[in-house]
């Protein structure tokens with residue numbers, strides 16, 4: 366892996382947002398190099414000045430279907446996979462097409478901070494059905510979700526797997542959501558961007574693989590998170606029911622052209638040929654997710670952290686430090702280490718930080734030492 370001096374020369378938000386003496390463990394980018402196969406596709410396109418608009422790209426559905434079959438035993442319908450700019454744009458355009466201003470959308474806090482911004486952008490009302498946290502498990506509160514549907518919510522925006530809790534929703538939970546959505550005529554938008562980053566000891570269930578989910582369910586996903594090229598801007602909107610697909614014809618056609626050519630072909634390459642790179646990456650992340658536990662036990666034993674079932678984000682309760690809601694700001698200024706503040710994921714989570722462990726063991730240790738100091 367690249368050392369800190371090399372990483373500091375990168376152009377992404379992770380490396381440019383804070384001054385150079387701050388160790389950045391916040392935004393969800395990995396410090397690992399991108400799969401050489403993907404880099405070769407990109408290098409060749411750049412070398413040939415092959416940088417126009419995105420046209421027809423059957424390679425993406427083909428590659429995604431292969432990936433879904435190999436990893437999840439599920440076969441999406443190629444004719445119902447649409448391109449979009451990124452997962453954020455995809456979710457916003459899907460909901461914009463199906464909603465009217467003021468509609469209520471359920472989220473499950475603590476949840477990925479952009480969900481709040483996307484719904485504000487659409488002038489919708491965000492209603493919360495917080496996850497239940499019991500015996501080291503974060504899970505969906507089905508009763509709270511039903512209560513929100515009963516009081517008129519027309520959508521639920523799921524983070525599946527869940528960022529920042531690292532939770533894989535179970536088949537039972539997802540089936541219950543599907544049944545509720547049918548009972549209350551509500552739509553389920555399932556953001557599955559973290560799904561390929563599921564650890565070998567877990568089983569990820571694509572929402573649309575559940576038949577009860579298909580009439581009112583939409584998946585939005587991309588290879589960008591798992592294969593580490595968020596800057597390339599391409600994602601897909603997936604349905605698995607003809608009526609649902611046609612309802613989304615209300616979205617602007619420009620969705621497709623607003624995705625990037627490089628992103629589209631990188632996605633095709635990653636989903637088709639990235640399994641080996643992904644398996645190696647997951648081995649490193651598996652080591653790291655456990656290392657965070659060991660290092661917290663060593664340096665900050667009163668912090669609370671549940672090892673995630675998916676992805677590379679550690680959701681840590683640091684109330685033992687008594688830093689209050691502004692812990693992250695304090696840590697950036699005084700300890701020169703950046704995490705995402707818990708309050709980004711929901712007002713009531715000031716006791717938490719989110720730490721990105723997709724980096725080297727040395728950098729993780731340095732970050733936790735700075736936190737504990």
Ligand SMILES: Cc1ncc(COP(=O)(O)O)c(C=O)c1O
Nearest residue numbers: 393451452453477524528556558
């Ligand atoms: C749950 C979730 N959805 C979406 C995104 C962002 O996706 P995109 O960059 O494709 O909009 C992230 C980024 O971390 C995420 O964690």
